Amino acid sequence: xxxxxxxxxxxxxxxxxxxxxxxxxxxxxxxxxxxxxxxxxxxxxxxxxxxxxxxxxxxxxxxxxxxxxxxxxxxxxxxxxxxxxxxxxxxxxxxxxxxxxxxxxxxxxxxxxxx
Amino acid sequence: xxxxxxxxxxxxxxxxxxxxxxxxxxxxxxxxxxxxxxxxxxxxxxxxxxxxxxxxxxxxxxxxxxxxxxxxxxxxxxxxxxxxxxxxxxxxxxxxxxxxxxxxxxxxxxx
Numbered sequence: 001x002x003x004x005x006x007x008x009x010x011x012x013x014x015x016x017x018x019x020x021x022x023x024x025x026x027x028x029x030x031x032x033x034x035x036x037x038x039x040x041x042x043x044x045x046x047x048x049x050x051x052x053x054x055x056x057x058x059x060x061x062x063x064x065x066x067x068x069x070x071x072x073x074x075x076x077x078x079x080x081x082x083x084x085x086x087x088x089x090x091x092x093x094x095x096x097x098x099x100x101x102x103x104x105x106x107x108x109x110x111x112x113x114x115x
Numbered sequence: 116x117x118x119x120x121x122x123x124x125x126x127x128x129x130x131x132x133x134x135x136x137x138x139x140x141x142x143x144x145x146x147x148x149x150x151x152x153x154x155x156x157x158x159x160x161x162x163x164x165x166x167x168x169x170x171x172x173x174x175x176x177x178x179x180x181x182x183x184x185x186x187x188x189x190x191x192x193x194x195x196x197x198x199x200x201x202x203x204x205x206x207x208x209x210x211x212x213x214x215x216x217x218x219x220x221x222x223x224x225x226x
Contacts, residue, residue, distance in 0.1 A: 006158075031211075033213075040123075040201075040221070041218075042203075042216065042217075042218035042219060043159075043203070043216050043219075045213070048213065088156070090158050090159075092158075094211075096211060097210055097211050100147070100166065100210045102161075102164060103147075103149045103151075103161050103164060103205065103214060104159075104161075104214060105161070106151075106158030106159050106160065107158050108157055108158050109156070109157065109158050111156065
């Protein structure tokens with residue numbers, strides 16, 4: 001079944017640790033996105049990619065970095081976690097389609113708590 | 116001013132009532148309009164998709180787009196407690212373009 005997977009679902013980690021949030025999709029989508037969302041708040045785009053070796057920063061400035069070495073994989077890394085990074089991180093993907101726009105498929109998210 | 120405005124709610128209704136949600140937007144070039152439902156601690160899931168103006172119905176859900184007023188609506192008939200969630204509108208200008216999301220409206224359907 002085609003889907004988008006995020007791991008871990010929950011992560012509690014100490015300040016200063018390096019973390020990588022994983023996102024993989026099996027749909028062959030070219031485009032992938034990372035959003036940050038605090039509880040009850042709106043989505044903020046922090047990174048996106050339109051294909052392998054293509055990454056761009058989103059509308060919200062973030063200290064995280066991303067890479068896109070394989071089409072299906074779009075990990076997000078924080079070199080040194082801080083309490084201000086505590087949030088939910090959502091990964092999404094969409095196909096490259098020049099005829100229409102069917103929107104995004106989202107993963108279930110990673111809830112990150114930095115203590 | 117945000118490009119897409121959505122009342123954050125919460126909107127509380129009794130079970131069986133009609134839920135009425137809406138978004139206003141400022142970019143008249145938007146052509147693709149979507150509604151997402153997001154349960155607590157989950158990712159958003161696509162509910163409805165419409166292109167340009169008009170209505171679209173899918174079961175208990177009806178989406179309306181009024182491009183002349185830059186206003187879109189989502190109606191949920193015969194609401195159920197399981198409809199309690201946050202509903203986000205999203206839109207884009209071109210095919211393959213990034214989506215612009217509203218802030219979401221929290222809906223509570225009380226049994």
